[in-house]
Amino acid sequence: MAAAAAAAAAAAAVPGGPGAAPQGLGGWLRRAYRFATDRNDFRRNLLVNLGLFAAGVWVARNLTDIDLMAPQPVP
Helix, strand or coil: CHHHHHHHHHHHHCCCCCCCCCCHHHHHHHHHHHHHHCCCCHHHHHHHHHHHHHHHHHHHHHHCCCCCCCCCCCC
């Protein structure tokens, strides 16, 4: 039992092993790319949809008072 726990702890301490934290900028970019391209990831889909919704709300709130068909003032 203790040997299995020691082996699991040693495997977790190996840099780049499964479940290890990304190392440096390259690891972060790799994780971000994998997160963005995983089609079966519920969290990614939720974040992307919430982000698109927030962007739409921002556009709707900030651009509703612009009337592009109104005559422009002559200087």
